[in-house]
Amino acid sequence: MEKLKEFDIQVYKLGNKLHEYKFSVDKDFFSKFEGDLIDSGEVKIDLLLDKRDNLMELTFDFSGYLDLVSDRSLEEFEYPIDISKKLLYKYGEEEKELEEDVMVITKNTQVINVGHFIYETIALQIPLKKLHPDELGEDEEHNEYVYIDNADDNPSEEEKSEEEIDPRWAALKDLKKKK
Numbered sequence: 001m002e003k004l005k006e007f008d009i010q011v012y013k014l015g016n017k018l019h020e021y022k023f024s025v026d027k028d029f030f031s032k033f034e035g036d037l038i039d040s041g042e043v044k045i046d047l048l049l050d051k052r053d054n055l056m057e058l059t060f061d062f063s064g065y066l067d068l069v070s071d072r073s074l075e076e077f078e079y080p081i082d083i084s085k086k087l088l089y090k091y092g093e094e095e096k097e098l099e100e101d102v103m104v105i106t107k108n109t110q111v112i113n114v115g116h117f118i119y120e121t122i123a124l125q126i127p128l129k130k131l132h133p134d135e136l137g138e139d140e141e142h143n144e145y146v147y148i149d150n151a152d153d154n155p156s157e158e159e160k161s162e163e164e165i166d167p168r169w170a171a172l173k174d175l176k177k178k179k
Helices: 027-031 115-123 158-164 167-178
Strands: 006-011 018-025 040-051 053-068 076-092 098-101 103-106 109-113
Touching: 018 115, 027 115, 040 076, 040 115, 053 115, 076 115, 076 158
Parallel strands: 076 103
Antiparallel strands: 006 109, 018 040, 040 053, 053 076, 098 103
């Protein structure tokens, strides 16, 4: 993957206050990542970076759309993206990821790159089942599906009697009762 220099933030020079950044991603940005999860789209990102003595809190606001292909009709459509996400950078002795949205960096870190975080956040917004808005029914309004198991937990008398018909199993049950 090509280095995403346009998403570098020089944190070493920043003072302890709020800083604002604006990023825009499009087809060229998505082509820098392996796989064909996202082909194209346009997303604008507003970033507020709150630098403090012991941590940096980054608040991302994503708005735009992704070009997706419907799983049902294979028609292209624009899928809207409108989310907010937070990322924390804490200072520590070694660089590591504590949680998905909490990173540890050293005090000597001069640059952080938010390009990969932006891509992952956008990629996670893609629904499992991609449906064109014209194909959505009342029960599929937000691409949310609920699995309903119609299996009856209480077997009927007929099913119980079928289970007891096999004499081999009956003989084994009798052995179990004798113990």
